Amino acid sequence: MEKAKYIWMDGALVEWDKAQTHILTHTLHYGNGVFEGTRAYMTEDGLAIFKLREHTQRLLNSAKITRIKPNFSLQELENAQVELLRANDFKSNVYLRPLVYLGYGIMGLYHIKAPVQTAIAAWEWGSYLGEEGLEKGIRVKISSFTRNPVSSTMGKAKAAANYLNSQMAKYEAVEAGYEEALLLDDEGFIAEGSGECFFIVRNGVLISPPNDTSLESITQGMVLELAREAGIPIERRRVTRDEVYIADEAFFTGTAAEVTPIRDVDNYVIGDGKRGPLTEQLQKAYFDVVYGRNPKYKHLLTYI
Numbered sequence: 256m257e258k259a260k261y262i263w264m265d266g267a268l269v270e271w272d273k274a275q276t277h278i279l280t281h282t283l284h285y286g287n288g289v290f291e292g293t294r295a296y297m298t299e300d301g302l303a304i305f306k307l308r309e310h311t312q313r314l315l316n317s318a319k320i321t322r323i324k325p326n327f328s329l330q331e332l333e334n335a336q337v338e339l340l341r342a343n344d345f346k347s348n349v350y351l352r353p354l355v356y357l358g359y360g361i362m363g364l365y366h367i368k369a370p371v372q373t374a375i376a377a378w379e380w381g382s383y384l385g386e387e388g389l390e391k392g393i394r395v396k397i398s399s400f401t402r403n404p405v406s407s408t409m410g411k412a413k414a415a416a417n418y419l420n421s422q423m424a425k426y427e428a429v430e431a432g433y434e435e436a437l438l439l440d441d442e443g444f445i446a447e448g449s450g451e452c453f454f455i456v457r458n459g460v461l462i463s464p465p466n467d468t469s470l471e472s473i474t475q476g477m478v479l480e481l482a483r484e485a486g487i488p489i490e491r492r493r494v495t496r497d498e499v500y501i502a503d504e505a506f507f508t509g510t511a512a513e514v515t516p517i518r519d520v521d522n523y524v525i526g527d528g529k530r531g532p533l534t535e536q537l538q539k540a541y542f543d544v545v546y547g548r549n550p551k552y553k554h555l556l557t558y559i
């Protein structure tokens with residue numbers, strides 16, 4: 256990965272290589288830590304964070320769900336992210352990774368006395384699933400892993416522990432020659448990708464499963480808003496794997512994945528096996544928003 260100059264740790268800018276933690280850091284052992292993935296784009300008017308408020312609020316919501324009392328407020332965390340990007344003087348698009356975690360001091364599962372710490376890293380990062388993937392589409396495998404069920408996991412929290420499921424699914428998919436995994440819920444309906452929400456298009460209708468067993472995706476919300484604005488009919492309903500196989504188009508959304516077309520699922524060619532027209536329209540509209548080219552949505556950008 257690209258190193259930057261500084262990482263923000265509990266109020267201080269620390270040199271990248273010195274941003275370290277004790278080996279008995281609680282989160283390292285039990286996985287209760289919450290994080291965000293946020294992007295800043297190099298717009299014509301300079302670097303700007305997309306939906307800083309929504310991402311920071313989700314970080315605090317994740318902490319609430321997992322019974323962590325954050326040591327900084329919403330406003331302080333927003334200011335810290337801006338301060339970090341200013342100090343690092345980035346030249347291209349950036350990914351931000353705020354992390355609220357339980358530090359060193361106690362062991363054992365009952366974490367109420369574990370010290371809460373916050374770190375924010377940021378580095379220059381291009382497209383998550385590849386430039387070619389954004390244009391031509393990626394190959395996806397339906398995972399043998401069931402998405403974390405709501406009866407045992409709290410998927411509205413972007414919590415480190417929830418990502419073992421994602422990590423195993425991703426590993427399996429890549430080992431099998433695909434680029435991304437698509438997970439089903441415990442009833443066999445489409446849940447989400449390992450780090451993305453999922454859409455199909457059938458007969459001109461844009462369909463995305465409800466967020467019952469997925470993160471409440473900020474990118475999915477933005478894409479749905481853009482589709483609504485463009486007059487594209489939308490359905491939020493459960494989707495089965497056979498419906499995916501006969502879809503006209505399919506794509507993933509996520510802060511990292513942005514809007515990534517899917518060209519095949521389990522070796523079934525989706526539509527024409529390339530980025531579909533509606534996917535392309537929504538992808539373009541999304542990039543116009545995040546790069547500040549759509550005046551209606553400029554207020555979603557925090558300029559550095």
Ligand SMILES: Cc1ncc(COP(=O)(O)O)c(C=O)c1O
Pocket residue numbers: 292421447448449450451452469470471472473474475508509510511
């Ligand atoms: C499991 C999972 N689902 C969906 C998403 C997409 O969410 P967002 O669009 O808010 O980045 C992510 C990425 O954050 C994720 O990790």
